[in-house]
Structure formats: C-alpha cells, structure tokens
Amino acid sequence: MFRIIARAHIKEGMEEEAIDAAKREQAVHELIEQGEIMTAGCFKWERNVYVYFESVDRQLEPEEILPRMASYLEDWPGQAASHKWIPMIDVFHFNEPASYEHWLRKEPVERRVGRVAHLKPEMAASYIYYHYQLQEERAFLGPKYEIIAMHENMLFGYQEFPAVVEEPVLPGKLSTAGTPPNWGDSRMDLHFQPWEDGHLYFKPVEQLFAYYSDSFKKRRENMN
Numbered sequence: 001m002f003r004i005i006a007r008a009h010i011k012e013g014m015e016e017e018a019i020d021a022a023k024r025e026q027a028v029h030e031l032i033e034q035g036e037i038m039t040a041g042c043f044k045w046e047r048n049v050y051v052y053f054e055s056v057d058r059q060l061e062p063e064e065i066l067p068r069m070a071s072y073l074e075d076w077p078g079q080a081a082s083h084k085w086i087p088m089i090d091v092f093h094f095n096e097p098a099s100y101e102h103w104l105r106k107e108p109v110e111r112r113v114g115r116v117a118h119l120k121p122e123m124a125a126s127y128i129y130y131h132y133q134l135q136e137e138r139a140f141l142g143p144k145y146e147i148i149a150m151h152e153n154m155l156f157g158y159q160e161f162p163a164v165v166e167e168p169v170l171p172g173k174l175s176t177a178g179t180p181p182n183w184g185d186s187r188m189d190l191h192f193q194p195w196e197d198g199h200l201y202f203k204p205v206e207q208l209f210a211y212y213s214d215s216f217k218k219r220r221e222n223m224n
Contacts, residue, residue, distance in 0.1 A: 001038070001097035002055045005149040005156060006062040006085040009074045010047040014021055019044065022208040028053075028065040038103065039212045040065060041158065043114030045205035047109035049073070051085070052158045053145075056100060061085070067204045088149035088156055092131040094142035098169035105212065111161040112210035115202040118193040119153045124133040130179070136172040139179035141165050153193075157202055 010018045022042050031037045034097035037060070040053040049069070051062050063070065073084040097103040119127055131148070133139070143163035149156050180186050192200045 001103050002059045003090065003093075003097070003147060004055065004060065004062070004115075005052050005088040005090070005147070005158070007052065007088050007151050007154070007156065008049045008051075008062070008069070008085045009076075009170060010044075010049060011072055011074050012047070014072040015047065018049065018069055019208060021068040021072060022066060023047070025066055025068050025209075027067055028209075028211065031060070031065055032211055037065065037211075037213075038100075039112075039113050039208040039210075041114060042208040043156075044064065044208055045114075045116050045206050046188075048116075048154075049208075050088075050116075050156045052114070052156075054103065059079065066149070086151055088120055088151045090147060091128050091146040091150045091155075092135055094135070094146055095144040095166070095168045096170060102169055105160075105164075107162075107164070109160045109162075109212060112207070112212075113159045113161065113204055114207060115157045115159070115204045117155045117157075117202040118153060119150075120193050121153045123191040124150070124153060127188075127191045130188075133174065133176070133179045134183075136174040137176060137179050138172045139177075140183070141167065155202070157159075 028037065028040050032040065036056055038054040038056055041051070043050045043184060051066060053060065053065060070084050075082040075084065076086045142165060144166055145160045145164065147158050189200055194200050195203065
C-alpha cells in the first residue's frame with residue numbers, strides 16, 4: 001500500500017475548467033475498478049489543488065489518475081522535465097498500512113475532508129521534530145486514516161469521519177520518550193501563521209471528489 005499526496009496549481013482564469021475536468025475524470029474510476037486504488041480524494045483551495053490517494057500494488061503518479069486536468073495546471077519549476085504535480089512530504093500520521101486487509105475500512109465513511117494551514121517558515125523544523133516523535137514513540141493514539149503532508153510551508157491534511165482510532169500494527173521507530181506528556185507544551189500555537197481572520201491551525205477546503213471502492217477485494221478473492 002502506498003499513500004500519495006500531491007499539490008498542483010491551476011492556471012489563472014482556468015479554475016472552472018480544472019474543476020470540471022477533475023469531477024469528470026474517468027481514469028480514477030477505471031483505476032478503482034481495476035483494483036489499483038483503494039481511496040482517492042481531490043480538494044481545492046484558491047488555485048491550489050490537492051490529491052490524496054492510496055494505491056494498492058504500485059506507486060501511482062497523480063498524472064495517471066487525473067490526466068484531464070493537465071492542460072489547466074501550471075508547470076512546477078526546478079526540474080529538467082516539466083511536471084504538473086509536486087509531491088507533498090508525509091510529516092505526520094497516527095497509523096500506516098500494514099497490509100491491504102489492515103487498511104480496508106470496516107465501517108462506512110460519512111465524510112472525507114481536506115484541510116490546509118500555513119506554518120511559520122522558521123518553525124517548520126520544530127513542527128516536524130515534535131510530530132515525528134509523537135508518531136514514532138506512539139505517545140498517544142489518534143485517527144487511523146489521518147495524515148498531514150507538507151510542501152514549502154503549506155500543510156495539507158486528510159481526514160475521515162467518523163474517526164477510527166486503534167493501536168498501530170507496525171512498531172514505532174523510536175524507543176525514546178521525548179514527546180511532552182502534555183501535548184500543549186509543544187506550543188503548536190506558535191508554529192502556525194494565523195489566517196486573515198485570526199484563526200490558527202487548519203481550515204477545511206473544497207472537495208472536488210472523494211471515492212472509495214473494495215472492488216479490488218473481489219478481484220483478489222477471485223485470484224485465490
């Protein structure tokens with residue numbers, strides 16, 4: 001299982017076309033039907049587009065699930081070959097897939113949510129430091145499917161509701177105990193840039209689509 005989060009930027013004046021392309025995209029449905037994807041979600045904030053998906057057997061690229069959006073997206077600079085999507089780095093999760101069976105949703109999901117926030121650039125290292133400790137020390141449990149990714153100082157978070165909280169199957173990578181017993185002592189309030197209305201932390205963004213399918217489960221059952 002692979003969890004991929006990527007970010008793209010819509011060309012100026014092309015928002016309606018980009019949104020329509022995302023909502024009408026057939027490739028993502030085909031990949032779900034073929035059992036390549038377990039979950040896929042696409043979200044938008046201003047001209048930023050975020051895609052979250054879980055690929056089953058190989059690490060798919062965003063271009064493979066959203067090819068129709070390409071002509072409405074800007075190129076990202078910095079690499080020899082032009083590309084429309086930039087990978088976002090997984091900086092925090094409470095849980096991770098141990099197997100295909102482990103990652104299946106056991107109960108219906110009512111809502112899939114994307115949210116964004118901005119870190120103060122000078123606090124990015126501290127944010128990662130505290131969250132990696134929490135993640136790998138298993139300091140406390142949280143939603144199984146929640147994940148936070150970063151590109152530059154922008155954070156994108158994916159959530160599912162109702163939240164599923166359970167002990168991770170895979171062991172943590174740290175044997176230390178550096179996470180503050182009171183998480184409030186990490187002072188996450190000092191890490192975030194406030195929004196124009198003064199709000200700190202994350203805000204939900206527009207969902208363009210969210211899909212989940214267990215069709216690949218039937219495929220694998222037929223293979224056995």
